[in-house]
Amino acid sequence: MTLAQPAPPPHGAESRAADPRAALARMRALATSLLVVMALVFVAASAAEARWPWLAWVRAFAEAATVGAVADWFAVTALFRRPLGLPIPHTAVIPRNKDRIGEGLGRFIADNFLTARVLDGQVRKLDAAGWGAAWLAEPGRADALARRLAPAIPALLRAIPRETREQLLGAIALAAIRAVPAGPAAARVIDLAWRDGRAQPMLDGLLDGAAGYLASHEDFVREKVSEQSFKWLPKWVDRIIADRLTQGLIKAAEEMRAPDHPWRLELANAVQGFAQRLDHDPELMAQADALKLRLLTHPALLAEINAAWARVEARMLQDPAAANAAIAERLTEWLKALGAWLARDVAVQRRLNDTARLIALRLIAPRRHDIGRFVAGVVAGWETRDTVERLELQFGRDLQYIRLNGTIVGGLVGLALYAVSRVVGWG
Template sequence: MAPTFADSNRATRLRRMKILAGGLLALMVVLFVTASLTQDRWPALAYVRAFAEAAMVGAVADWFAVVALFRRPFGLPIPHTAIIPRNKDRIGRALGEFVANHFLAPEVVAAKLDSLDAAGWLARWLNQGDNATRLARRLAGLAPALLESLDADTAGPLARAGLRQGLAAVPAAPLLARLVAALATSGHHQSLFDQLLDAAAGLLDGHGETIRERMAERSWKWLPRWVDRKLADKMVDGSRAALAEMHAPDHPWRLEAQVLVLEWCDRLTRDPDLVARGESLKAEMLNHPEMAAALDAAWIAARDRLRDALASDNAPLAAPIEQLLRKAGARLAGDEHLRAVLNRWLRRAVDRVAVPRRADIGDFIAGVVERWDGRTLTRRLELQVGPDLQYIRINGTVVGGLVGLAIHGISRLLG
């Protein structure tokens, strides 16, 4: 994995702290040598020599302790060194157990969730700056890849099942009644009625000869043929004229037909037999093989059109997502009851999903650590905690020197 900018900064800080700790050790060496060479002339330098001598011991001991965590000092096979790389798997298991038993313990999770207003934090975050805009762009950017990953064999049955369940949950007869009543009250049914009249007139014109033949078959045998044809023509012409007259908006038959339609709509919502017949017809349609093929085709066409549109530009999708996120943030910020409901839902979700599976989460953490390369793990841990560990070397140098100085002073007092 390529080093990041943060890793470069940590490496620079680690190198600086190593130079500081090593420089302090070198200073103690210089003080020790200088004091050893000049203490005969200046006896008081014996205290400096004692301080520097003990400081060197402390510095080297703590250097060894720090280095032994990550590698073998000087490459020597000293026991109990290179602790982290040699015990990587055991550390991973211990880390997984620690997280599972302490961070995901039921009482710990419950106490944390009780004090955490996750819904309030989400509301503040969505209403802050351009967070909603950036999140909407991220979500819109994921849409093409998500659609591309959904093939017909996987998503088709799911989409078909979802559509079928949705349609099955809607009562057919009342829905049809509302649709027809809406058309009737809005006047859109008038054009449909005119089209039906024109279709009926077309049928009369196209099947005039068939009507004449049927009348001839059912008339008296003693009537001449031309009389049968005359009667048939009169009936066809009369029917055509009646259909033409019904184009008038105030025609009685037209008004009566509208009343019958509204009464039929009312029966669709009240008559149990009609409701049952509607449900039976709906179930038959939903279970028909052609319906499954139609739903699959509709899903594939919708997916392809949406994918092509998003592949060129996801801005049209980002705008409504951003608007939805901003509305959600404003609603959450102003509705304390909704925030409480979401927080309770979050707690129940964590209690039902995360807490019962904390052992699995611990095993997952252990598995991730086990798969890490030993050198990579050692390097990353050293970058993270190495600078702070150099303070152990510095403190060991100072504390060791002070202890050596105290021992030297006590030994002088005791003679």
Template sequence: MHEQEQAVQLRKTRGLATGLLVAMAFLFLVSRSLMPRYPYLSFVAAFAEAAMVGALADWFAVTALFRHPLGVPIPHTAIIPRNKDRIADSLSNFLEHNFITQEIIRAEMRPIDFAGAAAAWLSQPENSKAISRQIVRSVPTLLRVIEDEDVRQFMHGRLTSALAHAKFAPMVAEVLSVLVASNRHQALFNQLIEVAARALEHNKDYIRWKIHENSPRWLPKAIDEKFYHRLLDAVESTLNEMREEDSEWRLRFSNMAEDFIEQLRTSPVYEEKLDTMISEVLGHPITRDYMLHIWRDIKTRLEADIASPDSHIAARLDQGFRSFGNELLGDARVQRKLNQWIRIFATETIVARREMIADLVVRVIRKWDADTMSRKLELHVGKDLQYIRINGTLVGGLVGLVLHAISRFL
């Protein structure tokens, strides 16, 4: 509720309580003045007198919480302003140990279906489209940041630093070991054989010409042809032998691959050579120019697509979000796991920071002056406290009436 609204309601209830006190005082004066003529008005006077006492006592009690009654510094009044810091500490401690606990937060979060609500929201076309367009609209800003010279220098520095400390040889060795373990290196061997076979097939005329070109002039051409055919037969026979699953060539290739992997893992020479090669390639002006050209091309395409009302990126994002929402909506098992993870994460995060949250309450209250503290609390609870004054007036009057009746009939 807005503070202005709270102030209006507080003024109304305070006026009602004060008006009731004034009414009791008027009733007391009238009844006391008419008692000689109408003795039964003593009961009304007793009710009004006791009601005034109750109203004044409760007015004093309520007022003493927030300020000195009538501005008189009576001891044990203006309780809230005088104890502002102690109240802040107590409130912080109460909040930390009675609200921000594992049990309470977990119990409060248990009925909430985070994953289901998110999935239902994403599955709605207007929502998935809205979030997709919002992401797409943020891309130009991101591109402008990346184009900034300071950012570019920072990223280049971080990349250079990362490359300087990176160990490429062990990484390459791990990748190659996975390929060897799954027998993928034999597929590479097959590809190499086929490349050699195609090269031989496409260059037969050239091989024949080179043989004729380099043979002695006195040697008959028939011998050149015979040598050419024998050479082709030998090469083709060797390639066919290589194609066999259990050929010695394959075994040699496997041993060579395993030896190369081991050298990559253990040899500092291989590590140095690979690092040098990668650094030279990445640092070469041609590479930098090529990467810059690729980046500019990508940026131009992105900007053109984003500016289009029929953006393919936005459409793909929209479709992806909606598909994810629909699939998640239909998978209760995944929803349960996500909800459990969210609850655990949220609970641990909040509880781990409960001291920080409680300290925030203390810091904010300590920054308030005494009048601000009193005003804020009075706006929030003052309306109910004014009803205590009203109840005290009525209850006090009834008690006075009962006591007067008892004294009359004894």
């Protein structure tokens, strides 16, 4: 005979939707039914033992099983309420000690989960940045998170007064820009654009534009050459000089389209040298930051930020559904990019994990007793009836299995004692 074991957790949508109260009621009915059955078997075996002596073994099992079932029923019931409503001492343990249980739970959490040693070890194992990157990389995660966040953003912004909102958004934008050093950032942009060849089409376009401008403004060039030439020179000489100057400049612009042109190579060296200076020269970096601050504090920029947000806000109010869809789409792109960046940049993962560990050690560990008192306060604020119901729904089914096992174990112990008594001649 095997002891009753908790059934494995059911699977599927139907089991997830099961009512925990109904499940508890079924388990309670099963345990009570087994108690009643054992009591009836005991009565029947006692009545028929004189006619069929072998029923003494059945009676011994049923008698002990009934005692075990009643004892476990009393113990389980006494945790949550008074058995049969009788004022028996040390019953209704949870209702009478709810506040003390909350205090003990708070102390247990503070002393066993929130100490500096435990937090440091657990946060080190957690690898929050790696977990976040892997989570965002799973198909549909970023999209689902963006869809959940998107509707909350406009609602949150609308809840803030307009003037405060404009100041807040402007401050966030300016703080984000201020936090980025201007020199190194500009150096990386210039170096990336030039090194990957993205600036070459723009340079070719500038050369073509310059050649086209010269070709279409030959009269202007002649006029300027005539103004600067000697008065005694004939006009036709000025025209020849102007034409040759114009054609020479156009030809030079066309020749510079060649990737290996000396002037183009010199320009590339100059641009790369300037980018390196922006990234390493303290004086030039300071000048770049000063220029950035002057631009950031310019009233025209602040007005443009507010105007841009006003346009965005107007579109959100006109068509909230479209706004949510647009926000969700952009958030999805950002979240995917964030996940990919975290996944490939081990150094960033290490810094984020170190930051999480420091936050845990500096913010959570010193306040662990406050957190414990908070837990105790939350439990103390619960209604006694609600607390009992929550705990019973959480652990009640397992406690009913204890009743079932107590019935079976009690019967086996009674059977063993009866067998011993027969062997030694006590029965």
